[in-house]
Amino acid sequence: xxxxxxxFIDKIFAILLFLLGSxxxxxxxxxxxxxxxxxxxxxxxxxxxxxIAGLSVVNFVRSLAGKEHLEExxxxxxxxxxxxxxxxxxxxVLTSDxxxxxxxxxxxxxxxxxxxxxxxxxxxALKIMATSILFPIAAYFMxxxxxxxxxxxxxxxx
Numbered sequence: 001x002x003x004x005x006x007x008f009i010d011k012i013f014a015i016l017l018f019l020l021g022s023x024x025x026x027x028x029x030x031x032x033x034x035x036x037x038x039x040x041x042x043x044x045x046x047x048x049x050x051x052i053a054g055l056s057v058v059n060f061v062r063s064l065a066g067k068e069h070l071e072e073x074x075x076x077x078x079x080x081x082x083x084x085x086x087x088x089x090x091x092x093v094l095t096s097d098x099x100x101x102x103x104x105x106x107x108x109x110x111x112x113x114x115x116x117x118x119x120x121x122x123x124x125a126l127k128i129m130a131t132s133i134l135f136p137i138a139a140y141f142m143x144x145x146x147x148x149x150x151x152x153x154x155x156x157x158x
Contacts, residue, residue, distance in 0.1 A: 007063065009079065014060035016086065018053050024093060025049030031152070041150040044143070084115045100154025102136040109135055 024045055031042030092108045099107070113120075113128035120128070143149045 011060060011063050013082075014056045014063065018056035018060070020086075020090065020093075021049045021052030021054070021056060023049070025053060027093070032150075035150075039147070039149060041152070044149070081115060085112055088112055088115065096154075097152050098154055100156060101151040102140055103154055103156060105136040105139060106132040 025047075026049070028042035028045035028049055031045065032040035033042050033046060034040045088108060088111045092104050096104045109132035110128060113124075113132075117124060140151060144151045
């Protein structure tokens with residue numbers, strides 16, 4: 001079985017997260033940074049993207065400078081699972097305009113749950129289904145209603 005050094009994986013992951021954070025920040029600008037005196041729908045994703053990209057640069061520089069000594073190893077199945085979750089997040093970001101945030105979040109929860117545990121027992125399935133329904137509703141009320149931030153609505157209108 002092929003085993004990779006965590007230090008190498010850490011550098012690759014930092015580069016990928018920098019690219020993802022940059023994409024999120026750049027895309028968020030098109031949502032509108034502000035609406036009058038209140039934050040627009042792009043305000044939160046913009047700063048999250050900047051934070052992800054910035055911390056990824058810090059992580060990469062620390063790794064290159066030898067400030068972090070990661071000696072563990074990672075087996076390929078664990079790496080594949082991490083890449084699958086990252087790919088699911090990327091697909092969510094790329095399709096949120098089309099699907100809408102609520103539908104996209106719900107699907108993301110289901111997909112990540114399946115990646116983490118491909119064989120579901122009844123209790124796990126119940127928890128994932130409840131989370132995939134309740135989380136998007138809670139996020140909509142928090143951002144769309146309470147904070148009055150317009151969230152992307154997809155083909156279903158929510």
